[in-house]
Amino acid sequence: MLSKKQARAFFLGGTLVTFLIFIGLTVFSLSKEVDQTNHENITAEVVRGKEIWESNNCMGCHTILGEGAYYAPELTKVVDRLNLKYNGNGEEVIKSILMSEGPWQPNGRKMVAYGFSEAEASDVVAFFKWIGEIDLNGFGKVVGVDRKISPLAKEKINK
């Protein structure tokens, strides 16, 4: 039968070994050789866009990379998606939403009217474009424009 001493050794040993492996995998997956994010494309604009994204808690309604609050649309492939919907004018549509001073209520669900400047809105779009290019191990397809569209959904979109 297991003794208390053996149980403690199992706890301490198991924790140490798994944590060391975890650190090793972390170093590996953040190394340049296996980068999937096009890290070199992170411009000053993208960084400013990320800051705007965070300082306004956009994640409190939207999701990005599948992370957020599930109240408003997933924005990982938002530029592509709106380009398809608005004949290549996706970026302009996003900017007009972000710059809107008045109440904004897409499909009955309210969004805060942030009234950003043109430069701020461009930064956020740059952030979205960088996000949209990341290799997400298949998730990009699930939320992207080339996902499988059913006849039912097509009918609704065409309406």
Next chain:
Amino acid sequence: MKYKSQKVAYWFFALSMLLLVLQITYGFIMGFARIGFDNLHDFIPFNTARAVHTNLLVVWLLSGFMGAAYYIIPEEAQRELVSVKLAYVQLISLALVGVVAVVGFHFNIWEGRKFLEIPRPLDYLVVVNVLLFLGLILTTLFKAKRKTTTSLVLSMGLLFAALLYLPGMLPFDSQVTDSFFRWWVVHLWVEGVWELIMGGILSFLLIKLTGVDREVIEKWLYVIVGLTFLSGVLGTGHHYYYIGVNKIWLVVGGIFSALEPLAFLAMALFAVNMYRKGEKKHPNKLALYWTLGSAIVSFVGAGLLGFAHTLPQTNLYTHGTLVTAMHGHLAFWGAYAMIVLAIISYSLPNMTGRKLYESTRGRAAFWLSNIGMIGMTVAFGVAGVAQVYLERKFGMDFMEVQKEISIHFVVLLLCATMFTTGIVLYIIDFYKHGAPTDEALEINE
């Protein structure tokens, strides 16, 4: 109660109750917004309500854990706390940081990183606060006549929780790296060190309530927390499947997070077996309800429902949908909320001297809140699965899907009302116990 300084726990628990009520209120604001009644949008938009809801959860649970530590550590260490005054300073500063953060959320002042929305300057205050707390607990333990496994595991959990807050404060330009280290905090807290805290509290309660030999309970405590870390640390990988890092996490995260339910299963079997072995003489049946309830519901909520969407093949479609909210609600409720309510139910009669063990109100609180929360979980689950199929499989537009599933939020609100009734009854019971008193020393011990 054996030591006067244990009374400080009462005020941490009282703060927990207050913040819990606020958390639920903001939950309702979000629930109503989802069925179209977002009349408060101009003052409390959804992102504010959401940040308040999740941050208050973290703060009330932390306050509960701290209260639990202030109650348990003196008893386990067989001495008074090193300073009661500083413990009150720590309580007040914790409440202040919480209030300032929550008020700030209403004025667009936050970091906007899921679960870690508290703005940076307040982060430093949190660190100071937690250091003060740890200083008090660890010094008391250091000067102790005896150092039990229960108190060591509990303190280790609290210490690691403090250390793991730090990676969340590192600044990164890349959203991916940012997210990567955010999970070091969030995942390694809730699926790692918080389970140590839960295990420590559970072990203390089982020793007190079942009368089973400490050596037996503490041996199994080591096995359980061992299983937790063995699966939970590398299980962090399930957050890394689809955020833009290497595919190796699909394998590592998939295997280890699939093992995570084992730790919760062990915890449930452990609690039920200790209860069976025990003398069943302790009169505080309500505390026993909450203790066994916590072990069992956490297995279902954290273990089984977590497993339901943790495999990469499933998570590819459920990632970023309401399925996560389904798992999140029952997991936090079972594993952490219920264990805090268990230690409160156990310690309150000891601190106040009022033995309200067998009240109908107390039982109603237990059943209503649990059935209500299970109903909420089912509502989230149905909404989440429908969302996955309509949006991810059939390619429907996000908002079209939201309209289709809004009916499930009516069910959610009804169940949340039942849940809230249970919580209100629990708080009435809390209030009826009155304030802690030195006259309660040694009663029922």
